[in-house]
Amino acid sequence: MSVGAARGLASSGQKPITEILHPLSAAEELLSPGPDVTVSVGGNREPGLTNGMTVETLSPASVSLLFNRLHLDDSLAEADTKDTYATTETRDLFVTVDDPKKHVSTMETYITYRVSTKTTRLEFDLPEYSVRRRYQDFDWLRMKLEDSQPTHLIPPLPEKFVMKGVVDRFSEEFVEKRMKALDKFLKRVADHPVLSFNPHLNTFLSAKDLNKRQGLALLTKVGESVKHVAGGYKLRARPAEFGTMGEYLDTFSQKLGTIDRIAQRILKEQSEYLTELREYGTVYSSWAGSEQELQRPLEGVAGCVSTCCGGLEDLSENMSQDFLPVLREYVLYIESMKNVLRKRDQSQAEYEGRLEAAILRKQEDGTPMPVEVEKCQDKVECFNADLKADWERWQHNKRQDFKQLLTGMADKNINYYEKCQAAWESLITLLQGKPTEDKTSETN
Template sequence: MSVGVPRGLASSGQKLITEILHPLSAAEEPMSPGPDVTAGADQEKQEPGLTNGAPVEISSPSSASVLLSRLQLDDELEADDQDPYGSTEARDLFVTVDDPKKHVSTMETYITYRVSTKTTRIEFDLPEYSVRRRYQDFDWLRTKLEDSQPTHLIPPLPEKFVMKGVVDRFSEEFVETRMKALDKFLKRVADHPVLSFNPHLNAFLTAKDLNKRQGLALLTKVGESVKHVAGGYKLRARPAEFCAMGEYLDTFSQKLGTIDRIAQRILKEQSEYLTELREYGAVYSSWAGSEEQLQRPLEGVAGCVTTSCGALEDLSDNMSQDFLPVLREYVLYIESMKNVLRKRDQVQAEYEGRLEAAVLRKQEDRTPIPVEVEKCQDKVECFNADLKADWERWQRNKRQDFKQLLTGMADKNINYYEKCQDAWESLITLLQEKQTEDKTSETN
């Protein structure tokens, strides 16, 4: 027995999965530089495109001031020719989120999780730490990372709010799913070559009472400027490669949304089918009690149905606990990436506005270009470099995550159908044995 699949899923599923991994292919959906970009025919041929979500490097003028500013803003970063954030050193920071515990007080009820850390970094006083954190502490950390590292992609957290009456946030299943998501969030931060050195992460991993460290947050110069840039200035045109990123994210979001809706529908059908299947098996068990001659075959059918129920329940649990959360994480990841793109646009708008004002002043009184304009240009260069490096890291992680996700889904489906097949094949053997016994009895 197998669960019914919504009409059209079989024909469209493979296409959707292909488009998830490669939402934009040069042959099917060519990228355009955006409506604000104007160029001649020759220039359009040379504009960079986006293949499988990977931005194409474009040359940009570099100066001593740009390089110096870059080093000052990211003094802990050692660039690599292949990967700007790559490092030849072995990992030296390991974090784990586990052991959820429920706390009940007169004011509130909440869940805390154990955060364990092992490290050899000199920034930490001890090689190992173990602290307990609740969801709002993780939210505090992410907010601090966004404020102090505005040029970087901050991994998403699972949603804070749940629908009352629909999801029990203290249920074992919900707590387990949230714990896995928090563990993935913290691992992504700890594996990042810049975010992992953030002092707020250090405080989160080591401080016994995190609330006492709230005053630790000091925004970087870039962070302060991002909050007050652009004013009323409208960005002239986003560069082609960042236009391609935005269009990629829109397409990727649409594909994820389609798969999520179909998966939710399948999960609902599986739940309804499972309810019917359990009632179906109970009838055979009841019937076997009143039919002596058919007792063994009827009990065999009931056993097969019970086995199919267990297999289907495992398949549904895998979809709800492993498959759907990954889809949701990447939907949130898309929003995080779009947020960084908007911040980049703000910095570019500030630079364009200051440059335009400086050019007008120079035309009027021949004053030199202010230093602030060059600093703004450096910020744009810094933002572009950080964003492109994080984009590449995100694309690598995405391919790895979805490969693992789809492989696991295939294994779970194979396991489900094998269990059902083995159960029903054993019933055929039982019926054949019963038939042989009946013939022997008639002969005697």
Template sequence: MSGGTPKTLCSSGQRSLQEICHPLSAEDSSVLTPSPDVGTAAATGSIGEKDLSLPNGTPVDTSSPASSSSLLNRLQLDDDLDGETRDLFVTVDDPRKHVSTMETYITYRVSTKTTRAEFDLPEYSVRRRYQDFDWLRIKLEESQPTHLIPPLPEKFVMKGVVDRFSEEFVETRRKALDKFLKRVADHPVLSFNEHFSVFLSAKDLNAYKKQGLALLTKMGESVKYVTGGYKLRGRPVEFAAMGEYLDVFTQKLGTIDRIAQRIIKEQSEYLVELKEYGPVYSSWASFEAELQEPLEGVAGCVANCCSALEELTEEMCEDFLPVLREYVLYIESMKNVLKKRDQVQAEYETKLEAVAFRKEERSGMPTDVEKCQDRMECFNADLKADWDRWQNNKRQDFRQLLTGMADKNIQYYEKCLAAWESLIPLLQDKQENGKPETN
């Protein structure tokens, strides 16, 4: 994205029905397929003594956890290089807690660097709280109704179980807010929205909240058109397929989220047991002089496994689950845009029927009908462009998510294996020392 001017998304480009309908298309399955570079690296000597393969012939990389981390870094680098030239960079960091007589809240520093002519300065640094981000998203929805607006993290903590001022919660929210602004900044249309510019640069955002901005919202007004219960003749096939895809994707994410929650719960319960299990061996060692070293070694192994499991569980809570929740919210946003598109189509069809009822010729179609048709076509083009962008982001996000999950599991099992392997020499030495002497 360069040049300082917004790109129009009204285009005739369309994806095939097969690509839209199937959640796990060939393109999506590339998430689980190593890149040629990875295969080449494995073939040039990073494997080790043996080259292992699965029953289907797929080679297995038996390198150390460090190599899996480098794979994750390479994938992240590839994602950055695949993007367009950027001229707007936004970062959310430095959360701070504010306590007043009326309320307690957290603000975040929003830093911006840009070369765009619309900004008076090349750099900005402002502080924003959650409700400011919420204001921005509402304004983007109102002024850009034909586009998919990225979701914000949920405002309220479910069931009040989590302390919203804890470091863990604040950091999770910071990451989500940072991702929200980066998605808006990378969008070829949303990033040029006037509300977004004000959010990034205004020292006093409350002044803009009170007075509002004089933006053109004709499209927004048209979307608010009430069709009086009019039933569509039918969504175009490609948009119907989008709706079906979102329904299936929702089910899949919901199932994964529920199972992941159970896994985390079971890991937490197992962790509690391990923390009680290890000290028993330490206590036992104090009564057994001859077995003291092996027993203390077992206690140390259990402690190391506890530490590794704790890290794995934290990673799932802080990195894996938030991505699932973000895409659940993303699906709701996409469904809302589809509903708005249906409203515009319903308005267009209603006007067409009114013209037909008056038996007017198409060549004499009223101007308002033609304008409504233009709005619908532009809406369709914008939605399809945002759909393609969303699918691309989804592939990158889940590729990074699954690679990171694999990397963390490898590290967990490697740490547990190393802990128990370190105990074997101690047990063997004890066995040798315990053998009776023979003449």
């Protein structure tokens, strides 16, 4: 049995080829009728939302991965208290996306972003780079990563298409939001112990011009071939841990979808309330001009309303710029994870199909087990190991992101209500102090 086939057998529960073939009954047991599982992820059940499964990460598939995993293991005890990406002690690749610029030509109008890189890695010719990239360049990178690293979870990009007439893709707000999302995407890739060593990332960060046509053509061919792998074959028995992943993703997606819908409604109601509140304050200001005796308290009310307007505007902006984008990012992350799970299932289906055919031939004419079967098993084992490692990493990042998100939301709400309370308390002080001043003037 090859080294690749031996990887991860202890934790995955799958049997090696030698055990499957000797005795033959072991293979028959593997292919015995059981609950069929279609080549898809998830189910109709709605389990309770947990933190996902905790699994032991298997041996890495490359020297670079092993090196990085050693660094990660050293800091595992402190993982939940550290930054979402990586610490400066274990990182040697730093990337930043900033400085958006609008380009107008006779053919098209588009936005480019500055991508800055600092590194000490030997595969880079220089320690620093600064190139400009547009959205389609980021899209090219993601597709190349997905093509060359099919067993790994590729971070999502923000959606490419926007509704014309509804969202202005050249507005400052939209460009800023997209820039932050692209920066997060690139940081997640640069932090990954395998993806960060991908040669396509090196090209993206350092090359002045990208030759994207060849990559896209290759990707189309690969995509078509993958699409026909194990078509219609039903898995005999998907490992329970991957079934649990699918169920978790389905439930997590439902929760995020519900939160997103409610948050959108709250944001709309806040916008409508803010419009009314501004008009409300203007009325008090105009009233104060015609009521000399009530001028101070009326102006005080107008000032309180204005303060509340400013606080609510900040609160709404935080929800729009920080809260909702994180929800949307994880909805896209779920789709990316489901895509990797589907590929894993296709890989297992191909292995089981070849194994079943080989066993039938062996029973009929004694044909030895083809080498392709063992290669397929290697592929499944690599898929399982990489997916488990990326699942752990994704769960860690998710915990960090949502801790930061919810803490920020709590701080913004506290700040908003404290501003409103302080404003109205100052008005009460003003109103209570006025009679005293009047009495003093009468006595004099």
